[in-house]
Amino acid sequence: MPLPRIESLKPYVPGLTIDEIRDKYNLRNIIKLASNENPLGASPLVQDAIARYAPFSFRYPQGGNPRLAAAIAARHGVSPRSIAIGNGSDEIIDILIRIFAQSERHNIVCFDPCFSIYPIQATINGNMLRRAPLAEDFTFDFSALLNLVDAATRLVFITTPDNPSGFCPARENIAEFAASLARQAPQAYLVIDEAYMDFAEDEKRLSLLASHNIPANAIFLRTFSKSYGLAGLRLGYAVMPESVADLFWRVRLPFSVNILAEEAGLAALEDEAFRKATLETVSQGRNFLASGLAGLGCTVWPSAANFLLFKLPPGSLAAGQCHEALLKEGIIIRPLGSYGMDDYLRVSVGNPRENGIFLNALAKIIGERSCQSLQ
Numbered sequence: 001m002p003l004p005r006i007e008s009l010k011p012y013v014p015g016l017t018i019d020e021i022r023d024k025y026n027l028r029n030i031i032k033l034a035s036n037e038n039p040l041g042a043s044p045l046v047q048d049a050i051a052r053y054a055p056f057s058f059r060y061p062q063g064g065n066p067r068l069a070a071a072i073a074a075r076h077g078v079s080p081r082s083i084a085i086g087n088g089s090d091e092i093i094d095i096l097i098r099i100f101a102q103s104e105r106h107n108i109v110c111f112d113p114c115f116s117i118y119p120i121q122a123t124i125n126g127n128m129l130r131r132a133p134l135a136e137d138f139t140f141d142f143s144a145l146l147n148l149v150d151a152a153t154r155l156v157f158i159t160t161p162d163n164p165s166g167f168c169p170a171r172e173n174i175a176e177f178a179a180s181l182a183r184q185a186p187q188a189y190l191v192i193d194e195a196y197m198d199f200a201e202d203e204k205r206l207s208l209l210a211s212h213n214i215p216a217n218a219i220f221l222r223t224f225s226k227s228y229g230l231a232g233l234r235l236g237y238a239v240m241p242e243s244v245a246d247l248f249w250r251v252r253l254p255f256s257v258n259i260l261a262e263e264a265g266l267a268a269l270e271d272e273a274f275r276k277a278t279l280e281t282v283s284q285g286r287n288f289l290a291s292g293l294a295g296l297g298c299t300v301w302p303s304a305a306n307f308l309l310f311k312l313p314p315g316s317l318a319a320g321q322c323h324e325a326l327l328k329e330g331i332i333i334r335p336l337g338s339y340g341m342d343d344y345l346r347v348s349v350g351n352p353r354e355n356g357i358f359l360n361a362l363a364k365i366i367g368e369r370s371c372q373s374l375q
């Protein structure tokens with residue numbers, strides 16, 4: 001008999017893939033702006049590293065990924081003993097929940113809406129979920145979050161910049177919340193998911209990880225999936241207290257990060273030129289898309305990430321219809337029903353060509369609709 005909580009589980013809803021849409025609509029050229037992937041593709045240094053290490057695919061990777069941990073630690077100026085590495089940061093989220101909160105007596109606190117892996121993995125592991133609504137404008141109500149915390153709280157998850165809104169709270173506010181959490185629930189850890197922090201214009205000022213006073217209860221999640229362009233290889237990492245990292249490495253399956261992903265991660269950290277080009281492409285593309293969407297009458301939320309949250313103009317078609325109409329044009333963006341945000345859409349920042357094609361298609365779809373309503 002499966003566990004009832006597993007039988008009633010709603011699975012993670014990923015962005016549609018290019019293959020799915022190609023087959024369904026019989027299209028040749030498809031633009032995917034649904035999963036916040038890198039607009040420049042994979043770095044040439046990464047592709048070389050994968051080719052060079054392909055002959056070693058028959059070997060097991062080295063346990064504990066020590067070379068990659070050292071390179072990541074150097075990038076952040078922390079001890080290698082505080083680094084955890086996983087098969088995507090998704091795996092790290094799951095392991096943290098399993099380390100700290102395996103029973104129904106413990107609760108996990110997060111915002112609603114939030115990145116759905118937190119509630120899904122919490123539910124799989126049998127934990128009670130407590131969720132504080134985001135403010136109307138998608139900013140964080142930290143006091144509502146703190147109100148949900150008690151002696152049974154083990155983990156609190158926040159995302160900054162946030163997905164799907166792009167909102168980035170001031171790091172002073174996060175530091176204050178971490179301090180309040182430490183007073184109210186000294187047993188709990190604050191997991192700060194910074195998957196998109198690289199794209200924030202002023203990372204040094206916005207990330208607590210870059211500050212001199214890292215709170216003792218903070219765990220920072222980062223990923224190679226977005227700014228480093230390795231989403232398909234599955235590689236994420238975290239900076240955490242050494243005592244927690246020690247537990248992490250005992251729980252993680254010994255070889256969950258494969259040999260090519262590890263080499264790709266090392267090469268990606270070396271490729272400063274690619275990283276710089278990515279950040280510039282995203283910064284310019286984000287401005288271009290934000291003003292283009294606003295020009296079409298859409299409401300666009302300010303974003304520090306590589307995507308934009310938007311709403312169609314009042315009286316225009318429904319978000320779901322617009323998503324379908326774009327699919328027929330070969331453009332995949334992200335509907336947000338799985339976040340409980342039926343009226344909203346999220347578009348990843350693509351390269352200049354993709355951004356232009358997307359805006360033109362959207363203008364056509366919105367325009368056709370307003371002609372129809374005049375008839």
Ligand SMILES: *Cc1c(COP(=O)(O)O)cnc(C)c1O
Pocket residue numbers: 036087088089090091115159163193195222223224225226231234235236
């Ligand atoms: C994309 C994303 C991640 C990264 O997940 P990986 O498993 O590392 O690919 C983590 N958190 C959030 C909020 C994300 O949007």
